[in-house]
Amino acid sequence: MQKNIDYTDGARSVLQNHIKPASQESKKHFSHFLQKTNKAFLPGSNVALAIKRVVFILPENFSLMSYAAAVDTLVTANLVHSDRLFDVSTYGIQSEKVKSDLGIEISTDGCLAVLQKPFLNEFHLIIVCGGYRCSTSENKLLSSVLKAAAKSKTMFAGIWNGAISFAYAGLMDDARCALHPDNHAFMRERFQKVAVTENTLETESKIVTSAGPASALTMMLQLIKQLQGREIMRAVRDILSCDQAEDNCVNQLTGMTYPVMPDNLRHIIQLMKANIEDPLSIDELADCLGISRRQIERLVRTHLNTSPSRYYLELRITYARRLLLQSSESITNIALACGFVTSSHFSNCFKDYFGSSPIQIRENFRRSLN
Template sequence: MTQTYHKKHFSPSNADHNHAHVTSHDSEKKPIMIGFVLLKHFSMVAFTGAVDALVTANLVQTEKLFDYATLSMEGPSVTSDLGIEIATGTSIEEQLQHASAHFDVVIVCGGYRCQLSEQNKLTDYLKSCHKQDAYLGGLWNGAIALAHAGLTNNTRIAIHPDNHPYVREHFQDTVIAKETSVLDGRILSCSGPVSALAMTLSLVEHLQDSRIARAAKEILTCDQLSESTVTPITKPADDGKYPESLKKVLELMRSNIEEPLTLEELLHYASVSRRQLERLFQNHLETSPSRYYLELRITYARRLLQQTNKPIIEVAIASGFVSSSHFSNCFKDYFGVAPSNFRKRSNQQQQ
């Protein structure tokens, strides 16, 4: 009789760390196409922050979720605020003449020195995209172009503080949000370079899946998760909100990967009962202590497989497993492939 194989899923507290590496069998779907309109002197860091979020969202899936292209007002390139010329794939002028590409999302990339007055071709293009039900956005002060097109009436937008007076003077029906990034209906906007990442991640969550957005955020905001100079093995973003007894157990687990502590030892060091600890883990991490500890060690092993050339048996021992066969079975339960195949796949992706 053929044995049915059931793959395990990581608990919510460890899912974000591993989402990018779990084998997926989802059917291939057409990527969401995003067009970035680069205005002269656009903010390079805001633009790259938005693009980085999309590229990372693709990396945390086995299928390509997003594709993007750059557009100029006219001509083959645009000068950024750093003085760097960026080649573009097409122009607004070409799009209006030939409608050669349909974008699901169009984002106008502004910047500190970008022109604020209306550009008629851009207005016409944004209106055309709006008629096609595209999502429209603006980085820094790019949302002003949407306002010129009459697309932000009774809509909340985020915009750079220097441009608040201009918006209040020219677009009384547009609401300036207190937040630095906003998604209001089909209009998205952010006020600067840092919030460009947050805005795009919110778009990823809205158009795809919150797990994908969280996994991408986990990768891109690792330096915001802890003030410590030591990178944690895995540290939930809300770790600081946990009860002291739970934080102590989590720290003990993270500090004892190669030689895992027994449940009795954890209870002793944390001065809690078994029932108390199980309740703490269930309430705050939605899993059991033993499963969390196992997933912590599996995550540690996954990183060793990706980042070192250690033999599988050494990876197993370093991750607290007594045998390579036990380690291999546990690893396959979560990632869908054996450790050796996982390493081979990771090496191919890096080439």
């Protein structure tokens, strides 16, 4: 798709006519699809949110892959906001050290015996992470802890066969349940009031259950949306779900709809991304694709709700932001790599969108890592 075209001074001026310095134009806002990509770095986006306390309960032989997928969503949520959103702790059932299904031992924050009733009321979410070789027998202490927590506003989530613990505590009666297929027969025979489904994820008012590692990620996105809002969920999803095909399950959970993108629009965006350093004019894009300039303008306006030049600029600014935070390149080199003639012109455009200069954004980001 890429067509290498020399970017003449005339062509550069065409694009620059769409880009005025901050002093001549009010602050710019990213169009919808690129706004969520840059959300965490935009001014005013990090509204103060209350910290939510999340507790993982790990039985022996828990699924390490499922646990990692779930914890990663919460850690990522903390990274996309200026303040900590989730306080995560982990407890073993009988010991402070718990062996996973891979034989890797995890050191927890304590065992269930230290969890007292007043302390349980402080938790917003309790997650039981099961695994293929986890025992299906009842643990009286775990049942007692879950029953006590259920009297508060605490939410519950079960991964793999974690829902079995909720069933023993009487929390799953007349509720739909998702769990690993290997445990369906046991759950149906032992707990006949539980509605075991073939779905990989089920959501009730206070309990969410998933069948394994892949559905655990989807489940955690749903819970993040409930606990901290849609925008945080979207930011986390964009980072962690980049290699997953969008399916009906995710759409239903996140409340997002993804319009079908026409081939020509997909090709337009591919060409723009392939020519960041030497941007093409809209007429050059049209020549490469064999369509008219008006067709390009209509496609971008209809599906992206902006103009081609504006979307191209936003792609370049987003590319610059990633280089800025992930490399040690100078501002001048980043400006050139993103198709800007001068570093001052780049800095003005960058500040129009992010409200801070490239240097300030880089320094703030590096401070947040310490």
